[in-house]
Amino acid sequence: MEIPYTVTARPDTGLWNAKIGIWLFLASEVMLFGGLFSAYIFLRLDAEPGFWPHGLLNVPVGTMNTAILIASSVTVVLAWAALKMRQFNKYKIYMGITILCGVIFLVVKLAYEWPQKYEHFGAFIKTDKLEKYEKYLGNKHLLAEGLPPRVEITGHLHNPAALKDPNIKEYEIGLDQIYTDPTNKAMDRPHFLFVPPTDKVAMIEKADVERGTMFLPTHSTYFASYFTITGLHGLHVLGGVIVFTYLWLPAGSKLYRQNPEHLANRVEVAGLFWHFVDLVWIFVFPLFYLL
Amino acid sequence: MDASSSVAHDPHHHHDDAHHEHHELGFWRKYVFSTDHKVIGIQYGISGLIFLFFGFCLMMVMRWQLAFPGTRLPLVGTMLENIFGPGAVTNGVMTPEFYNSLGAMHGTIMIFLGIVPVAFAAFGNFVVPLQIGAPDMTFPKINMASYWAFFAGGLVMLTSFFVPGGAAKGGWTSYTPLADIVDKGPTYHPIFNGQTLWLIGFILLITSSLLGAVNFIATIIQLRAKGMTWMRLPFFVWSQFVTAFLLLLAFPPLESAIVMQLMDRVAGTSFFLPTGLVVNGAQVSISGGGSPLLWQHLFWFLGHPEVYVLILPGMGIVAEVIANNSRKPLWGYKSLVLAALVLGFLSFIVWAHHMWLTGMGTSVSAFFQTTTMIISIPSVIILSAFFISLWGGSIRFTVPMLFATAFLPMFGIGGLTGIPLAFNSADLYLHDTYYVIAHFHYIVAPGTIFAVFAGVYYWFPKATGRKMSDFWGKVHFWPSLICMNAIFLPMFLQGMLGMHRRWYDGGQGWSLSAEKVWGLSGFHWNTPISIAAWVMGLAQIPFIINFFWSIRHGEKVDDNPWEATTLEWTAPSPPPHGNFVVPPVAYRGPYEYSLPGRAKDYTMQTEPVQPGERATHEPTMSFGH
Numbered sequence: 001m002e003i004p005y006t007v008t009a010r011p012d013t014g015l016w017n018a019k020i021g022i023w024l025f026l027a028s029e030v031m032l033f034g035g036l037f038s039a040y041i042f043l044r045l046d047a048e049p050g051f052w053p054h055g056l057l058n059v060p061v062g063t064m065n066t067a068i069l070i071a072s073s074v075t076v077v078l079a080w081a082a083l084k085m086r087q088f089n090k091y092k093i094y095m096g097i098t099i100l101c102g103v104i105f106l107v108v109k110l111a112y113e114w115p116q117k118y119e120h121f122g123a124f125i126k127t128d129k130l131e132k133y134e135k136y137l138g139n140k141h142l143l144a145e146g147l148p149p150r151v152e153i154t155g156h157l158h159n160p161a162a163l164k165d166p167n168i169k170e171y172e173i174g175l176d177q178i179y180t181d182p183t184n185k186a187m188d189r190p191h192f193l194f195v196p197p198t199d200k201v202a203m204i205e206k207a208d209v210e211r212g213t214m215f216l217p218t219h220s221t222y223f224a225s226y227f228t229i230t231g232l233h234g235l236h237v238l239g240g241v242i243v244f245t246y247l248w249l250p251a252g253s254k255l256y257r258q259n260p261e262h263l264a265n266r267v268e269v270a271g272l273f274w275h276f277v278d279l280v281w282i283f284v285f286p287l288f289y290l291l
Numbered sequence: 292m293d294a295s296s297s298v299a300h301d302p303h304h305h306h307d308d309a310h311h312e313h314h315e316l317g318f319w320r321k322y323v324f325s326t327d328h329k330v331i332g333i334q335y336g337i338s339g340l341i342f343l344f345f346g347f348c349l350m351m352v353m354r355w356q357l358a359f360p361g362t363r364l365p366l367v368g369t370m371l372e373n374i375f376g377p378g379a380v381t382n383g384v385m386t387p388e389f390y391n392s393l394g395a396m397h398g399t400i401m402i403f404l405g406i407v408p409v410a411f412a413a414f415g416n417f418v419v420p421l422q423i424g425a426p427d428m429t430f431p432k433i434n435m436a437s438y439w440a441f442f443a444g445g446l447v448m449l450t451s452f453f454v455p456g457g458a459a460k461g462g463w464t465s466y467t468p469l470a471d472i473v474d475k476g477p478t479y480h481p482i483f484n485g486q487t488l489w490l491i492g493f494i495l496l497i498t499s500s501l502l503g504a505v506n507f508i509a510t511i512i513q514l515r516a517k518g519m520t521w522m523r524l525p526f527f528v529w530s531q532f533v534t535a536f537l538l539l540l541a542f543p544p545l546e547s548a549i550v551m552q553l554m555d556r557v558a559g560t561s562f563f564l565p566t567g568l569v570v571n572g573a574q575v576s577i578s579g580g581g582s583p584l585l586w587q588h589l590f591w592f593l594g595h596p597e598v599y600v601l602i603l604p605g606m607g608i609v610a611e612v613i614a615n616n617s618r619k620p621l622w623g624y625k626s627l628v629l630a631a632l633v634l635g636f637l638s639f640i641v642w643a644h645h646m647w648l649t650g651m652g653t654s655v656s657a658f659f660q661t662t663t664m665i666i667s668i669p670s671v672i673i674l675s676a677f678f679i680s681l682w683g684g685s686i687r688f689t690v691p692m693l694f695a696t697a698f699l700p701m702f703g704i705g706g707l708t709g710i711p712l713a714f715n716s717a718d719l720y721l722h723d724t725y726y727v728i729a730h731f732h733y734i735v736a737p738g739t740i741f742a743v744f745a746g747v748y749y750w751f752p753k754a755t756g757r758k759m760s761d762f763w764g765k766v767h768f769w770p771s772l773i774c775m776n777a778i779f780l781p782m783f784l785q786g787m788l789g790m791h792r793r794w795y796d797g798g799q800g801w802s803l804s805a806e807k808v809w810g811l812s813g814f815h816w817n818t819p820i821s822i823a824a825w826v827m828g829l830a831q832i833p834f835i836i837n838f839f840w841s842i843r844h845g846e847k848v849d850d851n852p853w854e855a856t857t858l859e860w861t862a863p864s865p866p867p868h869g870n871f872v873v874p875p876v877a878y879r880g881p882y883e884y885s886l887p888g889r890a891k892d893y894t895m896q897t898e899p900v901q902p903g904e905r906a907t908h909e910p911t912m913s914f915g916h
Binding site for chain 2: 002003004005010013015017018020021024025027028029031032033034035036038039042043046047048051211213216217218219220221224225227228232
């Protein structure tokens with residue numbers, strides 16, 4: 001006996017096997033990312049005032065990546081529709097665009113967004129020294145506005161050796177714009193457009209700093225969740241790209257000649273996965289970039 | 292024209308079939324990297340049984356330390372010292388670190404490498420496709436991947452015993468912040484240390500269970516034979532169906548937690564580390580801001596459904612064996628199915644009853660107390676239905692039936708003793724004592740493991756074409772039953788005396804030694820318990836010999852030696868690749884025993900309903916068709 005319903009639907013359930021398989025898999029994926037997102041909520045609600053950073057990510061680039069991913073979700077449907085209409089060349093084009101979008105997304109993430117974070121520096125000031133750096137922090141102004149205090153000074157670290165060398169007593173930071181004019185009301189909310197660190201340099205004594213660190217997962221629970229969730233999401237994008245590439249290469253053409261419906265089914269299943277990956281990003285983007 | 296003549300008149304077609312069936316696979320593809328659900332089931336079964344025995348061995352070693360703390364380990368002491376070095380066993384005496392490793396790994400191995408692979412993956416793989424009349428699982432390659440992911444996970448777990456510092460020591464629950472900070476430092480490898488390997492092993496095991504669960508659900512939905520409607524599924528299939536959903540949906544949150552703990556340990560994040568954490572008198576250089584409680588929530592979100600993952604397949608096996616051996620239809624099939632579904636659903640909203648001591652607040656506690664009370668209802672429905680099924684039956688006490696009947700009171704004791712733990716106030720006293728150990732072991736050990744034994748004896752003839760010896764089965768059963776109770780009943784007592792579950796010295800150094808029950812103090816009860824554990828170890832020898840001896844030398848039996856009704860007994864023993872000679876068709880419910888007015892006391896699901904016959908026992912339900 002052969003395994004039935006691999007390509008055609010079982011009449012009473014209306015499904016072929018892989019379709020139910022992928023939906024079950026996606027249910028499990030919802031729980032996986034659900035666990036991570038609930039951790040995000042848990043940690044954010046638990047964070048001390050001022051310890052959940054805002055406005056550190058590059059919103060325009062994130063928006064562009066969002067658009068790219070959504071566009072690829074459209075093209076994968078078009079690729080599937082082309083297969084259903086048995087237009088193989090159109091399928092090749094749309095699938096090619098989908099793969100390209102996935103690759104661009106990953107490149108932007110790995111080669112631009114993540115490194116930009118590694119190169120950024122933040123120094124958490126000791127609670128009893130906050131007063132000393134009031135001219136950068138503007139906490140009196142924030143208190144009057146009813147906003148959470150600033151406990152960290154961020155920017156470009158001019159002397160990276162200070163991180164390791166105990167003989168260097170100060171961090172030399174090219175300040176982010178917000179610390180150059182902290183009482184300006186325009187600085188109360190994070191900027192939408194990315195602003196690079198300014199030329200204004202602040203010297204911060206290491207003795208006054210609780211912890212000075214680059215924007216790595218060790219920086220804060222915020223960056224820990226950011227790197228973990230976007231990393232896991234990136235792995236999913238990579239998985240999708242690999243599967244699409246497999247279906248796009250001669251393996252796809254071969255299957256198309258043997259059983260075009262089977263290839264269409266495979267694209268549909270991979271496409272469902274792709275939509276899910278897209279959907280996860282739709283949650284990631286506002287949670288980390290905007291809120 | 293009937294089917295046989297049409298084949299005879301079409302030699303070409305016949306040739307094709309013959310060619311297909313005689314397509315021989317090499318040894319490796321047939322027995323090792325097989326995609327056949329039966330081979331995978333047997334692989335899971337044998338690996339799982341080996342892990343069960345291994346996990347039990349860990350406990351037998353620990354029992355010496357509990358009964359005779361600080362004395363030389365007899366028999367195995369020198370050997371363990373040679374293998375694991377003086378860090379584990381010094382001058383024949385086990386160190387506290389080694390004791391902790393054994394404890395953590397006993398729990399991990401028994402649950403995730405023993406019970407789940409045997410009760411769910413092995414029986415599910417072997418029996419479910421046969422019972423629903425399918426040629427195989429829906430995704431045979433994924434099925435194979437599932438087994439090998441499990442195998443790799445088991446290998447990683449075993450390897451962790453041999454890395455510097457030994458296997459994980461943070462308990463099977465790996466509570467943070469402890470689990471984040473143990474096995475770290477200059478003497479440990481950053482990756483190859485006990486706790487990190489535990490996490491990596493777990494990721495592989497979760498992958499395995501995910502692949503298995505998807506396969507099981509898809510198979511049950513898609514590959515039911517003609518006429519095999521939902522309400523004609525044997526209860527075992529239902530139990531596996533619900534179990535698969537639990538694994539599918541409950542494991543991923545733990546996977547997310549494991550990813551986070553791995554990040555904490557490897558990348559230096561602080562998901563589970565609070566601000567200002569002090570270790571060994573010094574503040575740790577971390578970002579802080581994490582929550583140890585978050586780990587507990589995510590862990591128990593798996594942990595509680597996992598309890599039902601352990602027990603539901605056991606209940607399914609017991610249902611089959613009881614129906615078959617009481618020669619009666621299973622009582623209340625519809626209620627059983629609904630109870631299993633409700634049980635599965637409710638098991639997702641009771642997890643925090645493992646966390647009463649964390650002080651979640653009265654409203655949260657009240658909610659979880661209520662749901663925990665409610666979940667006992669479907670469990671009681673299932674157990675009651677089994678008891679009523681026995682009533683008035685002409686019971687045959689075959690070996691599987693002995694184990695299945697023993698399951699009922701054992702599971703009953705385990706379940707009823709859980710009720711005090713469900714209440715916040717009572718649990719504050721009993722939490723983390725041996726009372727808890729006794730409670731859940733009654734469910735899992737003489738509960739699920741007895742059901743597993745019942746299943747092994749019951750389906751062994753289907754897998755091999757031979758029966759296991761009845762006599763040695765009974766020699767296996769009676770000492771096991773007695774020892775199980777001798778081990779776990781006194782633990783209730785120890786727990787109520789206040790003995791903590793993680794004491795390295797068995798409570799010797801504590802006032803537990805003062806109060807006496809039946810002439811023995813709480814600490815001294817350890818001795819009879821340990822003796823019973825070792826005797827139970829011996830009692831498994833007849834099973835092991837019987838199992839391997841019967842594969843080749845057991846009594847040969849026909850395809851349906853138990854005179855059962857479900858579809859797996861219509862296939863040849865052992866079933867060939869593809870399972871059935873002709874695709875089976877189900878005409879009636881799964882438990883048509885003792886239909887009135889028939890020569891035989893069983894009517895198989897494949898027997899068509901005669902004109903005028905009333906399929907008396909067939910359960911009906913509107914959504915079933």
